[in-house]
Amino acid sequence: MPLPPLTGHAEIRLRLATAIRTGRLPQVLVISGAAGVGKQRVALWLAQLLFCERQDQEPCGSCRGCRLVDGLAHADLHWFVPVPRPKAGDPDKAVDEAAQAIAEVMEERRAKPLYGTPDGMASHSMASVRLLHRQAALTSVEGGRRVFIIGDAERLVPQESSQEAANALLKLLEEPPAGSLFILTTVDPRRLLPTIRSRAVPVRLGRLSDEQVRGFLAAQMTPALAPGALEERVALAAGSIGEALAAGEESARAYRSADQLLEAVLAGPAAGYERALRQPPFSARGEFTAMLDALADTLGEAARGALGEATRRPVPVALGRRRDPALLLRAMERVAQAREAAYGNVNPQILLAVLGEELAEVL
Numbered sequence: 001m002p003l004p005p006l007t008g009h010a011e012i013r014l015r016l017a018t019a020i021r022t023g024r025l026p027q028v029l030v031i032s033g034a035a036g037v038g039k040q041r042v043a044l045w046l047a048q049l050l051f052c053e054r055q056d057q058e059p060c061g062s063c064r065g066c067r068l069v070d071g072l073a074h075a076d077l078h079w080f081v082p083v084p085r086p087k088a089g090d091p092d093k094a095v096d097e098a099a100q101a102i103a104e105v106m107e108e109r110r111a112k113p114l115y116g117t118p119d120g121m122a123s124h125s126m127a128s129v130r131l132l133h134r135q136a137a138l139t140s141v142e143g144g145r146r147v148f149i150i151g152d153a154e155r156l157v158p159q160e161s162s163q164e165a166a167n168a169l170l171k172l173l174e175e176p177p178a179g180s181l182f183i184l185t186t187v188d189p190r191r192l193l194p195t196i197r198s199r200a201v202p203v204r205l206g207r208l209s210d211e212q213v214r215g216f217l218a219a220q221m222t223p224a225l226a227p228g229a230l231e232e233r234v235a236l237a238a239g240s241i242g243e244a245l246a247a248g249e250e251s252a253r254a255y256r257s258a259d260q261l262l263e264a265v266l267a268g269p270a271a272g273y274e275r276a277l278r279q280p281p282f283s284a285r286g287e288f289t290a291m292l293d294a295l296a297d298t299l300g301e302a303a304r305g306a307l308g309e310a311t312r313r314p315v316p317v318a319l320g321r322r323r324d325p326a327l328l329l330r331a332m333e334r335v336a337q338a339r340e341a342a343y344g345n346v347n348p349q350i351l352l353a354v355l356g357e358e359l360a361e362v363l
């Protein structure tokens with residue numbers, strides 16, 4: 001799978017391309033901007049531009065250098081991402097472990113280039129920075145420049161520990177090897193050590209326009225989003241493709257949860273109780289209301305199906321057998337009432353138990 005196309009940031013791209021052409025590209029950059037606006041994608045774009053054989057304003061996309069970056073397979077491109085802290089006590093073994101973990105993430109990204117936020121516990125540990133030192137000390141494989149991307153660079157300083165990893169990185173940035181480029185990306189440059197910041201030239205990415213987010217989602221989402229869902233997603237994204245994708249995951253979770261509830265209700269009382277017991281507490285009220293919205297939408301789809309209209313998404317099999325639209329509409333009313341009650345200070349678990357019983361009666 002090739003990298004998703006880089007969307008927006010035209011001015012920054014022009015500035016960086018001009019800097020390369022005039023030989024004034026700094027050796028250390030810190031790209032900052034809101035989550036999901038494409039910081040690491042811009043870093044990859046810059047790597048591609050440096051490795052491109054055409055030497056133009058934009059990577060050509062078809063030469064060997066461009067194709068290798070596109071497949072995350074360029075030997076002189078080193079992309080560091082936060083990974084779980086290695087368990088090995090021996091420093092060399094810990095470096096091997098970090099290298100393995102990073103390689104696994106790269107493998108995932110080759111298969112699925114649209115990725116989410118790394119796990120909250122993942123970081124750039126001392127082992128990752130040692131690995132970076134090791135790679136930086138080698139010579140170029142392709143004979144040209146070498147690019148090191150350090151994504152989510154604020155994770156160089158894990159909460160509980162010392163600044164050992166950040167300081168070790170600093171040593172490298174103070175005297176970067178000839179021909180190397182270091183690109184750190186972060187949502188907040190103030191979370192980097194001031195000494196690291198002072199070594200780097202800042203590049204600030206703004207939010208994308210709604211038009212750009214819409215264009216990206218329309219071209220990249222499979223299956224394609226229905227027009228209403230697309231607009232909703234654009235509104236939630238607030239100029240961030242990452243946010244748009246995360247909203248999609250939240251919504252998928254809400255639909256899964258709604259389907260499970262319906263299946264339990266339709267399977268009879270015993271299964272319904274079991275489901276109530278298994279139900280993990282909703283971590284946020286928003287998650288609960290999102291599930292109720294998904295529930296109403298699913299019942300609406302089933303009603304549409306029962307009326308012989310085309311449905312936009314599959315409904316649980318057992319629900320698809322309910323052929324009476326009046327019953328389905330009554331069930332939707334019950335969900336709407338629960339949705340109202342959810343605005344008040346009602347415990348979601350209790351609300352859900354009551355709703356489950358009501359749905360079981362109606363359906």
Ligand SMILES: [Zn+2]
Pocket residue numbers: 051052053054059060061062063064065066067
């Ligand atoms: Zn090229």
